[in-house]
Amino acid sequence: MTSVAASRVAALIPAAGQGVRFGGELPKAFFEFAGLSLLARSALALSTFAEIIVAAVPENFVAAAARELESVDAEVHIVVGGATRQDSVAAALRILPTDIDLVLIHDAARPLVPQSVIGNVLTELRSGAQAVIPVLPVSDTIKRVANNGIVLETVDRDSLRRVQTPQGFVRSVLVDALSEAIHVATDEAGLVEHFGVSVHTVAGSELAFKITTPEDVSYGLFLLQEA
Numbered sequence: 001m002t003s004v005a006a007s008r009v010a011a012l013i014p015a016a017g018q019g020v021r022f023g024g025e026l027p028k029a030f031f032e033f034a035g036l037s038l039l040a041r042s043a044l045a046l047s048t049f050a051e052i053i054v055a056a057v058p059e060n061f062v063a064a065a066a067r068e069l070e071s072v073d074a075e076v077h078i079v080v081g082g083a084t085r086q087d088s089v090a091a092a093l094r095i096l097p098t099d100i101d102l103v104l105i106h107d108a109a110r111p112l113v114p115q116s117v118i119g120n121v122l123t124e125l126r127s128g129a130q131a132v133i134p135v136l137p138v139s140d141t142i143k144r145v146a147n148n149g150i151v152l153e154t155v156d157r158d159s160l161r162r163v164q165t166p167q168g169f170v171r172s173v174l175v176d177a178l179s180e181a182i183h184v185a186t187d188e189a190g191l192v193e194h195f196g197v198s199v200h201t202v203a204g205s206e207l208a209f210k211i212t213t214p215e216d217v218s219y220g221l222f223l224l225q226e227a
Contacts, residue, residue: 007101009122011050011074011166014088015039015057015065015108016081027058028211029108030068034224038211040068041111046166047074049118050104054095056081056088089188090178096171102126103174105188106166112223113166113208120202121168131192132168134204135161163187164204173197 015029029039036044043053054077057065065078077095081088089105096103102125106113117134124132142155167189177191185191189199211220 007126008052008097008099009050009102009104010052010054010096010100011043011046011104011106012089012092013039013042013046013053013055013106013108014081014085014092015055016088017085027061029055029057030061030064031211031217033111033211033217034221036111037068038111039065039108040072042106042108042113043069043072043074043076045111045113045115046104046106046118047072048115049122050074052077052096052100054079054092055108056092084184085186086178086181086184086188086191089174093171093175093178101171103169103171104166105169107210109211110165110208111211112220113164114205117164117202117205117208118166121166124200124202125168125170129168129198129200130170130173131189131197131199133187133189133199133201134164134166134208135201136164136204136206138162161201162204163189164208164210 030037033041039055046053052075053072055065056079059080062078069076079091079095082091121132121134138157138160142157142160144152144155146152167187173192174188177195181191193199207223211217
């Protein structure tokens, strides 16, 4: 059996959503950002560490995704994504070779993720963690608010973290969590938490922010110019 230190790595990019908050005629992953689509930039970042990359996209964008990822130096596969993020991740997982032990899952909308963040996630996995997420501290004051807009309480932010991607998993842990999932989670770490798996954290980066609105594009282009 392959040792953890020498484990093969695959990266999955669930990009089947339409990006409603972002707007535009194309799914957000296909938006051109400084000459490359968000999907292509994210795949290129991951290809330094992952020998296989699987993108899950809408059915009518499979050919477009293949063209976008032609220049990626990795074994690239395109699959049709599902109705939910979990469905897309499951579809991507199913086509991985059996000897892939470590899996990264990354949002296409985080095209500027630094190599150091990806590397730190994998280092933690290879040190024995079963699930790893990059995080940042919360700097704003956080309040819990009722539906009528009235503040219920001020939440202690010291233990709160903003979660980014790529999230990393031992493959078997991810497969088990997806196969037994009975609720929809906003990220894969939420699924494995539900089954009692300890999720480790590493330092994230402000560069790995998620492009959600058109305003985020301007901020991302500014960061790209400053890098």
